[in-house]
Amino acid sequence: MKKIANIITASRIIFSIAILFFPPLSPMFYVLYGAAGLTDMIDGTVARKTNTVSAFGAKLDTIADFIFVAVCLIKLLPILDIPIWLYIWIAVIAIIKVINIISGAVMFKKLIALHTVMNKITGALLFLLPFTLSFIELKYSTIVVCAAATFTAIQEGYLIRTGRKYV
Numbered sequence: 041m042k043k044i045a046n047i048i049t050a051s052r053i054i055f056s057i058a059i060l061f062f063p064p065l066s067p068m069f070y071v072l073y074g075a076a077g078l079t080d081m082i083d084g085t086v087a088r089k090t091n092t093v094s095a096f097g098a099k100l101d102t103i104a105d106f107i108f109v110a111v112c113l114i115k116l117l118p119i120l121d122i123p124i125w126l127y128i129w130i131a132v133i134a135i136i137k138v139i140n141i142i143s144g145a146v147m148f149k150k151l152i153a154l155h156t157v158m159n160k161i162t163g164a165l166l167f168l169l170p171f172t173l174s175f176i177e178l179k180y181s182t183i184v185v186c187a188a189a190t191f192t193a194i195q196e197g198y199l200i201r202t203g204r205k206y207v
Contacts (some may be wrong), residue, residue: 046097047086052079052104056111064115065173076108077167116170120178129186135192144200152200158192 055076062068073153083101087093164184167181198204 041092043092044090045083045092046094046100048079048083048086049097049100049104052076052083055079056104056108059111059115064119065134065170072173073112073170080105080108086182089205112170120173122195123179124185126179126182129190133186133189133193140197140200143197147171147200147203152195154199156192156195156199157187158195162192 044111055072059069059072060075062072080101083097085095141151144150161184165188169181
């Protein structure tokens with residue numbers, strides 16, 4: 041029972057790698073993508089409920105998240121027609137996030153990772169994005185995601201700089 045959360049997290053790595061072997065937006069892509077997303081939603085909850093939260097589990101979760109995101113980018117970027125304004129908006133969000141990371145490191149002498157409600161909403165919107173591609177044009181769905189991400193990044197900066205880092 042102690043390892044169940046880590047097994048759930050490790051399965052995200054397996055699902056993510058398996059995505060590489062299927063065409064983007066195919067039924068198997070969506071099954072594996074959904075399974076990987078589900079593991080991301082439940083592994084932390086399982087670890088907390090079973091009192092098995094660990095530094096190893098947190099690192100494994102970060103690695104699994106990185107692999108999942110990298111695989112999704114590898115599969116989706118080549119098939120999406122992304123307008124230049126969207127790349128610019130994403131770059132601005134990334135710059136704000138980097139400034140927040142640097143601010144947190146300077147102020148608190150450690151990396152600050154906030155888990156705000158808006159951060160979770162933004163993550164959920166980003167996760168749902170591939171499911172909307174067949175019925176909402178990318179340029180419209182990404183406006184919602186980028187608006188939420190921009191608000192979240194600004195909120196994180198505010199919380200870090202005012203010392204309210206654990207909201």
